[in-house]
Amino acid sequence: MEALIAEDIKCQHCGDTCPDTHIHQDTDKFFCCEGCKTVYEILSQNGMCSYYDLDKNPGISLKGKSFGTRYAFLNNQEIAKPLLDYASENLCKITLHIPAIHCSSCIWLLENLYKLREGITMSRVNFMKKELALGFDPTIISLQQLVELLATLGYAPQISLEEYSHKAQRKANNGIFLKIGIVGFCTGNVMLLSFPEYFGLDYVMEGELKHYFTWLNVLLTLPVIFYGASGYFISAYKSLKEKVINLDVPISIGVSALFIRSAYETFTATGPGYWDSLCGLVFFLLIGKWLQHKTYENLSFERNYKSYFPLAAAVVKDGKEESMPVSQLQPGDKILIRNQELIPADSLLLSGQAWIDYSFVTGESQPVEKKAGEYIYAGGRQIGTQIELTVQKPVSQSYLTQLWNNETFAKEKITPVTKLASNFSKYFTYITISIALLAATFWYFTDQSVIWNAFTAVLIVACPCALTLSMPFTMENTMRIFGKNGVYVKNPGVIQHLATITHVVFDKTGTLTHDNKASITFIGNPLTAEEKQLIKAVASQSTHPLSRKINRYLGKTPSVPVRNYYETTGAGIEGIVQDTYVRIGSGNYVGIEETPDTVKATSRVYVSINYAYKGYFELQNQYRTGFADVLNKLKSRLKLSLLSGDHVVDLPVLLPVFEQRKNLHFEQSPADKLQYIQKLQTQGDHVLMIGDGLNDAGALKQSDVGMVLTEDVHAFFPACDVLVDARNFNRLDNFIRFSRTSVNIVKASFLLSLVYNFIGVGLAAAGQLSPVFAALFMPLSSMSVVAFAVGMSSLFAQWRKL
Amino acid sequence: MSVILVLVTLSMLVAGSFLGAFIWAMKSGQYEDTFSPSVRMLFEEKTEEDTAPKKGLKK
Structure with missing residues (x-):
């Protein structure tokens, strides 16, 4: 809407539209808020304005962000120490995660930090990980000052419990790339050296040269087998030790057979060996493995409350305030929570006006008022003034966090398909070995010179390379199409x-409804433009979510000054605008008998102007566009149900879609949700849970597939398996269908590779497998299967318009 | 034909040094951030006179 107005003034720093009360500096620079202006001033004083030349409006808006003493805890050595990568008397190193890094200007500014403040010796940005590595002299600048400097510039680092406890584990998994690189190098060279063999150029090569080439091949294959393929041998050994046969067992058998046979031929100088096939096989397998473990590095799927909770809390001890790591909070400790801070543990409110925003926990956007003596659950965010609390339970045993103590969180999800694959590989191995033995017995009676040849050839050719590749390649391609x-x-x-899902469970708030959008209607006499202006003027003074929604709803009007503004917490606001007295708030506040709200589906805000009642705003949950269509499509094949933490609301909207009242469950606690999913699973359903808040975390983890809808994929969301950009919600049905198609493609390519195996094994058992044929047949069969899998999935994606 | 022996050995050595370079690049973390170096090399080190605050920024 704002973009429509042509004469909008953009903030020099962050590019936001400036409000009418924009701040000038010099002649041609405008800022939307003091924060942006401050950053500009800091930069211009230090001659660092090229920040603004690199990208247009690169800054981060600082609206509504003040940190006060938020980073005071960094002065507590006990807390700060584990955060540092390295610490000595005059040099400390730290790596901070800064989600706000988004453009080249950010890199420039952050890497020129040393110009702003003395004591910063080094700063280096890792753009992909959004990390800043800093070196500083603690005698000149403290960690707290450093972090505050970053926060002032709009680059507040994320310092949470999670970072604290997983500091050591953040190591990139580069092993697979190194392996692929080395194996690829060896494979290329081995193939090159095998060229004379491929083209039957034996006559060109004298004996000595041929020998030399073969031995070079052996040399080049050694790293392939002992480094590249080591993972398969280890995995096969481990699974055999547990008396299971996974797909790595036949692979290991195949690779070993190749190696032994080739080594035998080379040592006895009876043939050139299958070195090229061996290297090519391992190379392809490693590529498959890399794809199999591919994931979105920039998205974290494993976040839990720890990534959200603060590191420290301000504790009052003997009248003095000090910071303490939240993990050490004990029942009875008095803690101070300021505006916008999070309550780390279940507590009792001692004093202060508490307005707790549980939107993060429940998805419910309305803050809840709490009075002194009331119990406050952890995870809420205080809005307003400072409050004092007494901790009742340690962090790990608080209502919200104890969800993570549930055994569901301790175990990995078992993939039914892995089970299928291991069953399959068991039979596959047995069949291969018995065919090899049969062939050997057959040749024992017919031609004894071929026994060894046929036996090893069967083991080699039966190696399920194409089989193991088809799955990762199809799935990776599907993943890529999904990502697009x-x-x-x-x-x-x-x-x-996702392909096996039989039951879809929805969360309501934030999933079926929009997080922050509500449809607002005014009920009463239609408001005149002047009245709207009056109401907006008063509403814009308040930070209450309802006021802000109304403010936004009323759109752009010239601003007018408000006198005698007063906010009665939990009731309403009042003020005098242009000699007119305006009151906005609850029915009682405005002086109207509230009509009892039967279904509680809406929030109402009443308005009176000059003591005359004008009507009320009705704010209603807004459902995502097309949600009914999507659900109706899903309904044709899947069972649907709804789990909501809310009261019973919106039945007229929900009932037609979910059909039966028993599919709708309201007032569900996080634990209830988890148990409901468990119940469905014991009935044999495969459950897809779609949610958004931490209160769904248990259900998301317990379900076969946990899906989170989010407006911003880089924002916080609970641990899940699938992350869906909320704009794509109405194509949900397509996604589920396409996952099924993918699984079918995998099955088809399995079949294709079995056909290849059949041909190969036939030839091998007949003793007809020449090294050249193997070298061509094995990669070609693998590649054709891969091409089939990738081609088909891309084709189907196009057909499904994905 | 022995010239081939020499050539092949030499080519293996050259290729081996490239492999060594790859391993070094991998271990020294050059593949960890593939974006910022491309931007970083374009930043200009400003001289004293350039750093004086300018009127009117480039749009």
Whole structure:
């Protein structure tokens, strides 16, 4: 809407539209708020204005962000120490996660920090990880000052419990790339050296040269087998030790057979060996493995309350305030919570005006008022003044956090498909070995010179290379297609789960309804433009979510000054605008008998102007566009139900879609939701849970596939398997269908590779497998299967318009 | 034909040094951030006179 107004003034720093009360500096620079102006001033004083030349309006809006003593806890050595990568008397190193890094200007500014403040010796940005590595002299600048400097510039680092406890685990998994690189190098060279063999150029090569080439091949294959393929041997050994046979067992058998046979031929100088096939096989397998473990590095799917909770809380001890790590909070401790701070543990309110915003926990956007003596659950955010609380339970045992103590969070999801694959590989291995033995017995009676040849050839050719490749390639391609459509899957395995779904469970707030949007209607005499202006003027003074929604609803009007503004917490606001007295708030506040709200579906805000009642604003949950269509489509094949933490609301909207009242569950606690999913699973359903808040975390984890809808994929969301950009919600049905298609494609390519195996094994058992044929047949069969899998999934995606 | 022996050995050594370079690049973390170096090399180090606050920024 704002973009429509042509004469909008953009903030020099952050590019936001400036409000009418914009702040000037010099002649041609405008700022939307003091924060942006401050940053500009800091930069211009230090001659760092090229920040603004690199990108247009690169800054981050500082509206509504003040940190006060928020970072005071960094002065507590006990808390700060584990955050540092390195600490000595005059040099400390720290790596901070800064989600706000978004453009080249950010890199420039952050890497020129040393110009702003003395004591910063080094700063280096990792753009992909959104991290800043800093070196500083603690005798000149403290960690707190450093972090505050970053926060002033709009680059507040994320310092949370999670970072604290997982500091050591953040190491990139580059091993697979190194392996692919080295194996690829060896494979290329081995193939090159095998060229004379491929083209039957034996006659050109003298004996000595041939020998030399073969031995070079052996040398180049050693790293392939002992480094590249080591993972398969280890995995096969481990699974055999547990008396299970996974797909790595036949692979290991195949690779070993190749190696032994080739080594035998080379040592006895009876043939050139299958070195090229061996290297090519391992190379392809590693590529498959890399794809299998591919995931979106910039998205974290494993976040829990720890990534959200603060590191420290301000504790009052003997009248003095000090910071203490939240993990050390004990029942009875007095803590101070300021505006916009999070309540870390279940507590009792001692004093202060508490307005708790539980939107993060429940998805409910209305703040709840609490009075002194009331119990406050952890996870809420205080809005307003400072409050004092007494901790009742340690952080780990608070209502919200104890959800994570549930055993559901301790175990990994078992993939039914992995089970299928391991069953399959068991039979596959047995069949291969028995065919090899049969062939050997057959040749024992017919031609004893071929026994060894046929036996090893069967083991080699039966190696399920194409089989193992088809799955990761199809799934990776599907994952890529999903990603293009705003659906981010944790790993390729999730797609297989998604294909088997029989029951879809929805959360209501934030999932079926919009998070922040509400449809607002004014009921009463239609307001005149002048009245709207009056109401807006008063509403714009308040930070209450309802006032802000009304403010936004009333649109752009010239602003007018408000006198005698007063806010009665929990009741309403009043003020005098242009000699007119305006009152906005609850019915009682305005002086109207509130009509009892039977279904509680709406929030009402009453208005009176000059003591005359004008009517009320009705704010109603707004459902996502097309939600009914999507659900109706899903309904044709899947069972649907709804789990909501809310009161019983919106039945007229929900009932036609979910059909039966028993499919709708209201007033569900996080634990109830988890249990409901468990109940469905014991009935044999495969459950897809779609939610958004931390209160769904248990259900998301317990379900076969946990899906989170979010407006911003980089914002906070609970641990899940699939992350869906909320704009793509109405194509949900397509996504589920496409995951099924993918699984079918995998099955088809399985069949294709079995056909190849059949041909190969036939030839091998007949003793007809020449090294050249193997070298061509094995990669070609693998590649054709891969091409089939990738081609088909892309084709189907196009057909489904994904 | 022995010239081939020499050539092949030499080519293997050259290729091996490239492999070494790859391993070094991998281990030294050059693949960890593939975006910022491309931007970083374009930043200009400003001289004293340039740093004086300018009137009117480039749009």
